[in-house]
Amino acid sequence: MTASRPQMSPEQFEAIDGAAERQDVALEFTAGRLGVKPLPDGNHGETVMWLLECCLTQRPDLRLYPTSRLRTGRGGVAKPDGLLARRRAFAGRGRWAEPEDALMVVEVTSYDADANRRDRVEKPVAYAEAGIPVFLLVDRDAGAVSVHSEPEGGRYLSVVTLAYGHVVELPGPVNVTLDTEELKEFAR
Template sequence: MAVMTTERPQMELAQFREIAITAEREEVVLEFINGRIGVKPVPDGDHGEIIMWLLERCMAQRPDLRLYPEQGLQVASYRNGLAKPDGSLAPRRTFAGQGEWADPAGVLMVVEVTSYDADANRRDRLEKPRAYAETGIPVFLLVDRDEGSVTVHSEPSHGRYESVVTLAYGHVVQLPEPVNVTLETEELKDFSR
């Protein structure tokens, strides 16, 4: 007698193939957001320059805070999600003593800088804002190199950000409370295609 199973596969074959092909081409970072495995390419030099640019501005205006690159966070409180934002702005020593996947309770802002890959739209513009809002992170900053813009998501409520403001590079961007940092974004034009 054959045993029938009703378990759903972890992923579809097409998803696995996409991951396998990407992993063969380059080193990648895997993330698990909203029940899905995601592939994030290793950042390029311009990506790193944007993170350093932001780190310098945050430290100059808010010396009480630190921008922690690539700190793993437990996200999406009602799902088993794990994400590695490009940056997590939090008070000094917030992650001391925590493991690879830290509690996001002290995080004031998460930062993502888009990569030039096919998955960026779904990952950075759709899934991560929802996961970060569900987690209650006050501000999500998206530096969108494809669009040449900066999007500030704030006021998380009921699994979404109530305020979403997008400005093209070159504008002055005010990051709201509790971050309270001003960004002059003209220089970002140097780090995008």
């Protein structure tokens, strides 16, 4: 994959993002491209809340922030569906979280044409480049959960994918066990 010239600078993106936010549009800037992320549906929100409950129950020292903004590799910025960090990691901070505070990022796929490129291709690279230890993809199209870990050289060396209904172990530094049976309720 050859590097292409970015559409704009991160600063230009932040100015556009501020204006778009007032219009209820979610924008991201990954792989040097401006992207539009659809607003979540009810099952998407329930999936994020399920994960929040799992994390809080097993790891009360951590928080899953569902509305965070995150700087990623190569000047990108993303709005993951969840960002797991130590409790109060973002207190007193600015608008954008830095990747060194993230223990895990979460994306729940949406039913749109860009989901494959955005969630399955660009996001794993951006999060691995940023050195985020764990990337959890809840893939509603596939009815599966993919755990990406061991970031190195712009990719995750370990990717484990299991269908809904299996028990999923999130590796350190997360160390949370997910019984994904409940996710079947939120599938199409």
